Amino acid sequence: MHVLIIGGGVIGLATAWRTALRGARVAVVDPAPGGGAAQVAAGMLAAVTELHYGEESLLALNLASARRYPAFTAELEDASGLGTGYRACGTLAVALDADDRAHLRELHALHRRCGLESAWLTGRECRRLEPMLAPGVRGGLRVDGDHQTDPRRLTAALLAACERAGVRFVRQRAERLSLSGDRAAGVVLADGTALEADQVVLAAGSESGRLAGVPREVLPPVRPVKGQVLRLRIPGPYAPFLSRTVRALVRGGHVYLVPRADGELVLGATSEEQGWDTTVTAGGVYELLRDAHELVPGITELPLVETRAGLRPGSPDNAPLLGPTALPGLHLATGHHRNGVLLAPVTGDALAQVLTTGELPEEARPFTPRRFDRTLQESPV
Numbered sequence: 420m421h422v423l424i425i426g427g428g429v430i431g432l433a434t435a436w437r438t439a440l441r442g443a444r445v446a447v448v449d450p451a452p453g454g455g456a457a458q459v460a461a462g463m464l465a466a467v468t469e470l471h472y473g474e475e476s477l478l479a480l481n482l483a484s485a486r487r488y489p490a491f492t493a494e495l496e497d498a499s500g501l502g503t504g505y506r507a508c509g510t511l512a513v514a515l516d517a518d519d520r521a522h523l524r525e526l527h528a529l530h531r532r533c534g535l536e537s538a539w540l541t542g543r544e545c546r547r548l549e550p551m552l553a554p555g556v557r558g559g560l561r562v563d564g565d566h567q568t569d570p571r572r573l574t575a576a577l578l579a580a581c582e583r584a585g586v587r588f589v590r591q592r593a594e595r596l597s598l599s600g601d602r603a604a605g606v607v608l609a610d611g612t613a614l615e616a617d618q619v620v621l622a623a624g625s626e627s628g629r630l631a632g633v634p635r636e637v638l639p640p641v642r643p644v645k646g647q648v649l650r651l652r653i654p655g656p657y658a659p660f661l662s663r664t665v666r667a668l669v670r671g672g673h674v675y676l677v678p679r680a681d682g683e684l685v686l687g688a689t690s691e692e693q694g695w696d697t698t699v700t701a702g703g704v705y706e707l708l709r710d711a712h713e714l715v716p717g718i719t720e721l722p723l724v725e726t727r728a729g730l731r732p733g734s735p736d737n738a739p740l741l742g743p744t745a746l747p748g749l750h751l752a753t754g755h756h757r758n759g760v761l762l763a764p765v766t767g768d769a770l771a772q773v774l775t776t777g778e779l780p781e782e783a784r785p786f787t788p789r790r791f792d793r794t795l796q797e798s799p800v
């Protein structure tokens with residue numbers, strides 16, 4: 420069986436690797452595999468701290484993937500010979516004012532209703548845990564189960580593991596999906612070459628909704644959601660700056676600081692509906708630094724080494740689209756929005772299973788693309 424995956428980002432690569440391990444012949448079409456939103460992402464595995472009302476079924480998928488991370492990481496590092504930067508460091512979500520604190524209290528109550536572990540701390544207890552926090556921190560939630568990985572190292576390891584598992588990389592742009600009768604039959608590349616496949620997986624992140632040749636009724640309703648992210652460096656040999664991910668809701672915007680073991684400190688992220696724009700703006704950088712400085716004043720001493728913007732693949736319900744579409748032979752693995760890195764293990768396994776057995780695992784069934792069939796038929800051209 421020959422599987423063709425359009426998109427070599429973290430989702431496409433995880434799908435390719437897991438599917439190749441099940442014995443399928445797999446090719447990934449991407450001009451620059453290993454790129455995409457994961458090159459910008461901070462890599463928080465934040466199933467609990469990023470929980471939102473009404474997203475309980477997504478929570479179950481997020482938790483399933485978070486639980487899989489230690490074994491997935493160990494297997495991937497073994498298969499690739501590369502580290503991935505997975506760090507079981509936990510997360511502290513803090514509040515700077517009364518509104519933030521009320522929001523965190525609500526989140527804490529939601530955690531309890533969902534049976535999730537999080538502990539309420541006073542401001543003093545937060546600062547005892549993370550002494551770099553501002554004196555004004557009013558309280559926080561300690562979530563020991565929300566960890567991190569390094570998405571750049573993760574994608575490099577996935578690339579190597581794919582190569583070792585025999586995945587073929589076609590370093591070109593997929594121009595259009597080709598059909599044979601009523602089935603997806605492969606892709607046509609930018610240079611006109613036609614590649615055939617028994618099954619095609621569209622895993623092109625925010626670009627997934629605009630591949631030519633995909634019939635309108637199965638075109639995924641994904642859109643780009645811009646995130647600007649900064650990278651700072653704690654000069655080495657560094658004293659501990661933060662020991663875990665620290666995050667807050669400041670004036671309604673999420674800000675987070677993710678400290679890597681190697682001294683990198685990732686500061687994110689804006690969330691902007693700006694179409695395909697990936698400009699880093701003075702305003703975006705200003706707001707991130709302003710909010711993070713209120714949280715951890717010492718960051719302004721650190722070298723700012725990188726500013727970058729990426730595009731999250733947003734979907735109408737913020738959840739991914741996984742598995743077969745109404746077009747035989749065409750599967751989706753896209754729409755992961757804020758959770759692409761977190762959901763890579765469970766997505767790779769779910770797609771590998773459905774591609775090789777025809778059965779989508781139980782945990783992935785609520786995320787079938789078919790849930791949008793009505794919306795798609797009704798949407799204007």
Ligand code: GLY
Binds near residue numbers: 758
């Ligand atoms: N999950 C973090 C973000 O998308 O910014």
